[in-house]
Structure formats: structure tokens, C-alpha cells
Amino acid sequence: MFEVIGNDILAPNLHRLTVRAPRVAAARRAGQFVMVRSAAGEERIPLTIGDADPAAGTITLYVQAIGASTRRIVAVPAGGALRDVAGPLGLPTHIANWGRVACIGGGVGTAVLYPLARALAEAGNEVTTIIGGRSAQYIILKDELAAFSRELLITTEDGSLGRKGFVTHALDDLITDPKLRPGAVFAVGPVPMMRAVAEQTRPHGIETVVSLNPIMIDGTGMCGGCRVVVGGVSRFACVDGPEFDGHQVDFANLTDRLSTYRKIEAEHACRLAGKETV
Amino acid sequence: MSATMTMKERLAIGRVRMTELDAVVRSRNFEEVNRGLSREEAECEANRCIQCTHRPCVDGCPVGVSIPEFLERLAAGDLAGSARILTGDNALPAVCGRVCPQETQCEARCVRGVKGEPVAIGYLERFVADWAMAHADELGRPQLPASTGRRVAVVGCGPAGLTAAGELARRGHGVTIFEALHDTGGVLRYGIPEFRLPKEIIDREVARLLELGVAVECNVVIGKTLTIAQLKSAFDALFVANGAGLPMMLNIPGENLKGVYSANEYLTRVNLMGAGRDSQSTTPILLGRNVAVIGGGNTAMDCVRTARRLGAERAMIVYRRSEAEMPARVEEIKHAKEEGVEFLVLNAPLEIVGDGEGWASFLRCQRMELGPPDDSGRRRPVPVEGAEYDLPADVVVNAVGTRANPLLTATAPDLDLNRWGNIESDERGATSIPGVYAGGDIVRGGSTVILAMGDGKRAAAAIHDYLTGGGAA
Numbered sequence A: 001m002f003e004v005i006g007n008d009i010l011a012p013n014l015h016r017l018t019v020r021a022p023r024v025a026a027a028r029r030a031g032q033f034v035m036v037r038s039a040a041g042e043e044r045i046p047l048t049i050g051d052a053d054p055a056a057g058t059i060t061l062y063v064q065a066i067g068a069s070t071r072r073i074v075a076v077p078a079g080g081a082l083r084d085v086a087g088p089l090g091l092p093t094h095i096a097n098w099g100r101v102a103c104i105g106g107g108v109g110t111a112v113l114y115p116l117a118r119a120l121a122e123a124g125n126e127v128t129t130i131i132g133g134r135s136a137q138y139i140i141l142k143d144e145l146a147a148f149s150r151e152l153l154i155t156t157e158d159g160s161l162g163r164k165g166f167v168t169h170a171l172d173d174l175i176t177d178p179k180l181r182p183g184a185v186f187a188v189g190p191v192p193m194m195r196a197v198a199e200q201t202r203p204h205g206i207e208t209v210v211s212l213n214p215i216m217i218d219g220t221g222m223c224g225g226c227r228v229v230v231g232g233v234s235r236f237a238c239v240d241g242p243e244f245d246g247h248q249v250d251f252a253n254l255t256d257r258l259s260t261y262r263k264i265e266a267e268h269a270c271r272l273a274g275k276e277t278v
Numbered sequence B: 001m002s003a004t005m006t007m008k009e010r011l012a013i014g015r016v017r018m019t020e021l022d023a024v025v026r027s028r029n030f031e032e033v034n035r036g037l038s039r040e041e042a043e044c045e046a047n048r049c050i051q052c053t054h055r056p057c058v059d060g061c062p063v064g065v066s067i068p069e070f071l072e073r074l075a076a077g078d079l080a081g082s083a084r085i086l087t088g089d090n091a092l093p094a095v096c097g098r099v100c101p102q103e104t105q106c107e108a109r110c111v112r113g114v115k116g117e118p119v120a121i122g123y124l125e126r127f128v129a130d131w132a133m134a135h136a137d138e139l140g141r142p143q144l145p146a147s148t149g150r151r152v153a154v155v156g157c158g159p160a161g162l163t164a165a166g167e168l169a170r171r172g173h174g175v176t177i178f179e180a181l182h183d184t185g186g187v188l189r190y191g192i193p194e195f196r197l198p199k200e201i202i203d204r205e206v207a208r209l210l211e212l213g214v215a216v217e218c219n220v221v222i223g224k225t226l227t228i229a230q231l232k233s234a235f236d237a238l239f240v241a242n243g244a245g246l247p248m249m250l251n252i253p254g255e256n257l258k259g260v261y262s263a264n265e266y267l268t269r270v271n272l273m274g275a276g277r278d279s280q281s282t283t284p285i286l287l288g289r290n291v292a293v294i295g296g297g298n299t300a301m302d303c304v305r306t307a308r309r310l311g312a313e314r315a316m317i318v319y320r321r322s323e324a325e326m327p328a329r330v331e332e333i334k335h336a337k338e339e340g341v342e343f344l345v346l347n348a349p350l351e352i353v354g355d356g357e358g359w360a361s362f363l364r365c366q367r368m369e370l371g372p373p374d375d376s377g378r379r380r381p382v383p384v385e386g387a388e389y390d391l392p393a394d395v396v397v398n399a400v401g402t403r404a405n406p407l408l409t410a411t412a413p414d415l416d417l418n419r420w421g422n423i424e425s426d427e428r429g430a431t432s433i434p435g436v437y438a439g440g441d442i443v444r445g446g447s448t449v450i451l452a453m454g455d456g457k458r459a460a461a462a463i464h465d466y467l468t469g470g471g472a473a
């Protein structure tokens, strides 16, 4: 059992959980994730380790409650416990000094971006951070990111905070200005966002790293369910990733595979809803 | 009664038949197919053993179980005595009695098989093991020696790790098993289905280990959570038995369509996570009307029989050679056929064809025929020219095999590997790192439960010698 020390709501359906997992906290590096089950019978869910405090033996997880299993994870209150937390899994982010980098986060992807951006800043990069969301209430971690970013740009689709529009609009300004142009771009967020960023940087030949979120089971390379097509070959995101060269990723296949269980999950949700009303 | 039975009387007894669940009923549920023998049946079958002096069956058993001895006690009605002999030789007899390929091991050597049918050693092993589990109190707890104060870490909670842990604990060493998944058993839990091996048996075996003082820590991925180097400094010796958990890909077009699974994923979803089987499980699985399973081994049979139980109208084995070459156990093939599984042999998969929306819809197959014998005397399958066709398949399961998973070994550069990524070890399990031993599928590649257990047993003896300064260095 892994004790939940804290559970705060950052945005609608987005929780920050602080979990006691001393071995994971000690071993973890930016970019890695854990497999989590809230209780017996639940699915194994991959969650990026947002932060870790090895001295306190805790890790921070940012969880968006989108399905039945993630809803049950965020429902665990401080003082409660998660049954299983295994990790840290996946390869750590390749951190180097590119001079100038742009870090782009969308939605809950911003939480995944945070440890990565901080590690890049600590390695001496000048970090410009762009975060986007539907509206102001979905913009998370802006103070935390601003703390080490040279500049923090915010975009919202409804214009309720920062610039109205998408992260790609803000990125455009950087790419087209030779004085601001980044040596590398890191993008984490919904698949269409990562894909758009990769398409935007491709003609400029700017190295672009994306963090993929396919369906996973074990997270250790045992099942192959997490396979993604990168450069025309199948790679297992849980052991070869989760970060890949955005210019090589087959986003269409990723999008498609992510929809595998959508119908089953919708039916399941209907059944549950039906049960609760009787 | 056995002592009074004449040879002629023994020879006159026909081999017992295992009671099975009705094929139609069982092909829609996950209950164990083989129901086990009654005590009368078991004692009668044990009397078929003529107690021959050269004991070929024992040589046929990879762990050398004292088969004639446990059968003799069983025939005499001394179940406790029989159980003590069996459990003394085999750490997981209730598992082996169910999943060992006896037909190629002990039973293949039985002298009664020369002129008729061999003694049903596997059924009897299961019977005695099940009796022992149900009568643990009568058997009494094993006396443990005083603690040696030495600590051993076991990596992986499959049959190799479980066996080594038990053997080491019985010698007084402190043992901790580290397991990457959230539950114990390795392939016994996530691979082999409930209808062949009820998971309750694994739970009981693990409970017995806990009684011996073994600690089991799940959710610890060695190479990630802790490194081999960390274990080396915290423990006096290590046994690495992390299995061969890396699926081989088919490398044919269409492999990334929705509805295409590796056997490991398919079985893990159903067995470990309860998808499609347990109404409480939240893990989904695609049910599939036409399920094509590629391969001819035990894993393929387990997948196809699972597909049938999940409701597939057509559950099909697609295999490029002929049935004679199938590596699966004879019993599994028989059970699968009874359950309505179709065997499409001499069929090689060429491509998985999608429906235009990302879902698998056909498996394109190439018909094969057996060509002339090659140098090894085996008739190799060769394509029948022009004989390609599309087999409807909305779920395709790839059960062509697994390899060593590099997750752990990649983080232990001092550990010597062979060119397939398996750990190199000597016959007692010693690796290139002093104090680190290895066994099971990580050494052998995909193998069997009993060979993995044999490795665990031998490595435990070697580790004991290493820790106590005895035996060869």
C-alpha cells in the first residue's frame, strides 16, 4: 500500500496527489512514470511522476479523472492509500544543453512537462514555456513553471487567460524570430497538439521531442500493448519511451490505437450510470 | 491391499480416465477442465505401477521426483506418507500435476507404456498434491533450522523464484522475493489460464512460503525501482529469475491495427486483470467474433481456448507447419478441439488486413505444404504457389513466442548474456557476477515450469554452498 499524503484539486477533474513511495522517489528521473492501481480489480494506469522528494520519500502525480479508473484514483483522500505503485518506468528524458529550448504543455500534459522543463532549465537551457488550455481554469502550474522559465506564454481557446488561440500560435512567434528560435522543442499534451507542433517545427528542422501516452498494461515491456510506430518501426513506449522524436512518430496510428476501448468504456459508463439511478 | 496384489492383477488394471467438464459447458466458462481423481481412482491407478527396479520415470523427471515411492505409499493408502515424499522432492506439485508435459517426461519412460498405457503419474501427482494442500494440518509444519543470518534476494516470483525461495528458507536463510507486477506467480498467474491452473493454487503456494518466513515485495521492478548493484549491497546473494517476458513481433503488415494482440497482452488482460472474466474488473478486452491465434504452442492453445470462452464464434489456430510439429501439449490440443477450436494448419500469416477504420478484419494467409525433408530430416513447410486467401478475423493474437526482456539485464553491465540476451550461467546457476545466480526462462528462453523449478532448486543449493562456504567454489 502506498499512502496518499495530499490530494488537491488544481483544475476541474485534475488532481495533484502526493504519494509515499520512497524507492520510486529515490530512483526517479525526469520523464519517468509509474503504473498505479487504486485497488484490487482496477486497471493499471500509467502516470508521469511530476516531482519527487527523495528526502521525504514522496512523489507527486497529476491525475486527470477521465475514465472510471482515474476517477477512482483521484477519489482516494489524503490519509488513504493506493494499492499499487510501480516504477519509475520508462527512459528518463535526454537532458542536454541546446542553449534555447521551448517547452510546450497542453492540458494535463503541462504536469508531465513540468519536471522535464525544470530539468532542462537546471541543465543551463534558456527555457521558454508555452502552456495552453480550453480556458483559464484549465491552466495549471503557471507559477511553478514561471519560476525557472525565461518567459511563460499562456494561450486559451476562449481568451480567458493569456493569448486567445492555441499553443502553436505562440510557438510560431518563437520559430520565426531568429533571436528567439529554440534549438529544441519539447511538447506534451493531447495527440493533436503534439502532432501540430511536430508539423510546425519539421520544415525548420528543429529537434522536437514528444511524450506519448498509449494504452499500457504492465509498463515493463512484457505485453507490447503500448507499441507506437516511430520511424516506421514498432517501439514499446513503456521501455523505449515515453519520449520520442516527434518528426518520426506516426500520430495517426497512435490516435487510432488510443480509441481501441472507447466504445467498451462508454458502454461501461452507461451501465454504471444506469445502476446508480435505480 | 497393494502388497497382496499380484503382478498379473496390476497389469490387468486399465489406465484411469480423468473426469472433465463437459466440452460445451466449459467452452463458455473459466472453470478448471480436469476435475481430478477420486481417492478410489487414485489408489487403483497407483497400483498399476509395477515398482520396477530401474525406475525410468525418475530419469524422465527434470527434478527427479521419487515417483515409485510416492505411488507405493499412495497405493498403500498412506496419503500423508505419499505427500511427504512428493512435497519433499517438488516444491509446486499441485502446479506440476496440472501443467507439466508428462507425456514427454516421466510417463514417456514408464515401462507400462511399452505395451499399453503408462501409469497416469501426472494425475496422481495432482491428486496427492491437492490432498496435501487440503490436509496441511495433518502433515505438520516443516521444522526450520535456526536462522543463518544470511539474506538472499530473489528477483521474479514465477516458478523458478518461488522454488528457490522455498529451498533457501528451508535452509534457514532470510529470503525476499521482488516482483515487478502487483501479484505473484509469474506466468502461472498472468499466462496460464484459470481453466488449466486455478489461481487459488498459486495463492496457497505463496501462503506456504510466507509461513516459512519468505517476504514477497510486489511492485518492485529490478533495474528500475532498485538495481542489481543495490541488491548486491543489501543482500548476501541473489537469484535472478525474471522470465522471458518480451513478445516477439510477427513483422507483417497490419500488426498495429486495433484488435491485434500479443499473447502476453491478451492473456494478461484476462488472467491477471480479470478482463472479460470477472465482472468487477475494469480492464477491457476486445471480444472478437472471429479470433485467429497464430502459433502452435501451449501459449497459442491458451489464447484460443480463452477466446472461445470470451464468446468467439470461430476461435482458430493458424499454424504454418502440420499438427505433428505443434509444440503444445497433447492434452491441450485435444481439449481445444473438443471445445470447438478450429485448427488451420499449414497456413502462414502474410498480413493483417484492416477495415479502413483501423480495425483488423482479415488475416491474409498463405497455404503451405510439407516439402522434402531437409538436412535435419524435418519436412519444412513450403508455400503452395498462388494459394493465398483472406480469413475473417476481427481479433488476431500473436502467440509465436517470447524472448528475454532486457529491462533488468541492460542495467547490469557485468552480467554476461548470450547473443539472444539470456543470462549466461553454469549448470548450478552461477553467473559472471559472484554471488549472483540465475535460472528459469531468463536463462533458457521460453521453456517449462518444471525446468524453471529445477533451476531454482539447483541454484538454491549452490547459493547455500556459497553462503556457508561449502561445496565447490
Ligand SMILES: Cc1cc2nc3c(=O)[nH]c(=O)nc-3n(C[C@H](O)[C@H](O)[C@H](O)COP(=O)(O)OP(=O)(O)OC[C@H]3O[C@@H](n4cnc5c(N)ncnc54)[C@H](O)[C@@H]3O)c2cc1C
Pocket (backbone or CB within 6 Å): B099, B100, B101, B155, B156, B157, B158, B159, B160, B161, B178, B179, B180, B181, B184, B185, B186, B187, B188, B191, B192, B220, B221, B222, B223, B241, B242, B243, B244, B245, B267, B298, B299, B300, B302, B329, B405, B407, B408, B439, B440, B441, B442, B446, B447, B448, B449, B450, B452
Ligand atoms: C501462456 C503460457 C502457457 C504455458 N504453459 C505451460 C505448460 O503448460 N507447461 C509448462 O511446463 N510450461 C508452460 N509455459 C512455460 C512456463 O510458464 C515458463 O517456462 C515458466 O513460467 C518460467 O518460469 P520463470 O520463473 O523462469 O519465469 P516467469 O514465470 O516468467 O516469472 C518471472 C517473474 O519475474 C517478474 N519480473 C520480470 N522482470 C522483473 C524485474 N525486472 N524485476 C522484478 N520482477 C520481474 C515477472 O513479472 C514474473 O512474475 C507456458 C508459458 C506461457 C506464456
Ligand code: FES
Pocket (backbone or CB within 6 Å): A215, A216, A217, A218, A219, A220, A221, A222, A223, A224, A225, A226, A227, A236, A237, A238, A239
Ligand atoms: S505496457 Fe506492456 S509492453 Fe509496454
